[in-house]
Amino acid sequence: MRLPVIVDPELARLLAACAVGNWSGADDLVRKLRDRFDTPIERGRLARSLVRLRDEGLLGDSLAAVAFLDLSRDDCPALIEAALRHVATVKAGVARSSSGLLVV
Numbered sequence: 001m002r003l004p005v006i007v008d009p010e011l012a013r014l015l016a017a018c019a020v021g022n023w024s025g026a027d028d029l030v031r032k033l034r035d036r037f038d039t040p041i042e043r044g045r046l047a048r049s050l051v052r053l054r055d056e057g058l059l060g061d062s063l064a065a066v067a068f069l070d071l072s073r074d075d076c077p078a079l080i081e082a083a084l085r086h087v088a089t090v091k092a093g094v095a096r097s098s099s100g101l102l103v104v
Contacts, residue, residue, distance in 0.1 A: 011088075018092035030085050038080045043071050046083055 010033055017026040050067050053059035059067075070077040089095035 014088050015092045018089045018094055021094070026085065026088065030081050030088070034080050034084060037084050038077070042080070042083075046079060047071055 010029060014026060014029040014033060017023075017029060047068065050059065050064050050071075054061065054064040067079055070079045086095065
């Protein structure tokens with residue numbers, strides 16, 4: 001998932017909430033923002049990431065299957081929220097990226 005380069009006020013609030021560890025505030029903002037990021041392009045990007053993780057042995061077949069089922073649903077999938085939450089925490093500098101980098 002990619003966050004836009006220009007950060008709008010809602011996204012800025014999400015990054016600020018992640019930076020200070022306000023997880024309940026961050027969760028509320030993720031629910032507000034998820035529809036903006038729940039697009040066919042982002043779903044495709046997540047699906048390709050799942051295939052790569054499964055092929056590299058970093059994700060089990062059963063968990064990959066559940067994730068693919070979640071992505072195929074029309075209603076707000078949990079995977080979109082989880083990806084948005086993770087990207088926001090990485091961008092806020094409180095979590096490492098999947099490659100192990102800490103973005104500051």
